[in-house]
Amino acid sequence: MNSGNIGERLRAARKEMGLTQTELAERLGISFVGVSQWESGKRNPKKETLVRLAAILNVPVSYFLDTENLDDEALDFLLRAWKHADYQLTALQHNGSPQVEIERWEHVCDELHALYEEITAKYQTKQETSQDRTTEIVKIFRRLNSRGQQKVLEIAGDYAQIADYQNEKK
Numbered sequence: 001m002n003s004g005n006i007g008e009r010l011r012a013a014r015k016e017m018g019l020t021q022t023e024l025a026e027r028l029g030i031s032f033v034g035v036s037q038w039e040s041g042k043r044n045p046k047k048e049t050l051v052r053l054a055a056i057l058n059v060p061v062s063y064f065l066d067t068e069n070l071d072d073e074a075l076d077f078l079l080r081a082w083k084h085a086d087y088q089l090t091a092l093q094h095n096g097s098p099q100v101e102i103e104r105w106e107h108v109c110d111e112l113h114a115l116y117e118e119i120t121a122k123y124q125t126k127q128e129t130s131q132d133r134t135t136e137i138v139k140i141f142r143r144l145n146s147r148g149q150q151k152v153l154e155i156a157g158d159y160a161q162i163a164d165y166q167n168e169k170k
Contacts, residue, residue, distance in 0.1 A: 048077075085112055
């Protein structure tokens with residue numbers, strides 16, 4: 001997660017709702033210092049807190065996330081958050097909670113579901129593309145004799161040392 005981006009977006013959403021850092025912190029049950037640190041980019045809110053922030057600030061969870069670079073852990077979190085939000089919604093519906101609160105959690109559930117579906121579709125496409133490339137490389141490699149295979153490995157090793165060709169480290 002890009003902390004600067006999250007902080008800027010958090011500040012903008014908070015101000016749009018007309019909340020101070022103290023008021024937002026009170027709704028979250030934390031110190032305003034935590035909100036201040038998030039907004040300044042010194043710290044990141046926990047993933048679970050992003051769901052609560054989205055609900056309070058009436059923005060989709062995706063507002064805070066870089067959906068292009070999520071990993072398996074983030075996908076697992078989204079699935080758990082979606083299930084938790086659904087549980088929260090069910091509890092609110094059965095406890096006679098105010099309609100506005102129920103609608104807010106319905107919105108959170110819908111956003112988490114849509115985000116999860118969007119990311120899993122992107123992830124699936126990336127996996128398929130990666131698998132296609134691997135299959136193509138293996139086919140080419142198998143057509144080479146041992147000297148050709150050794151040369152390909154040397155060249156690939158050289159390219160792996162060049163920063164522009166390396167995967168970003170997480």
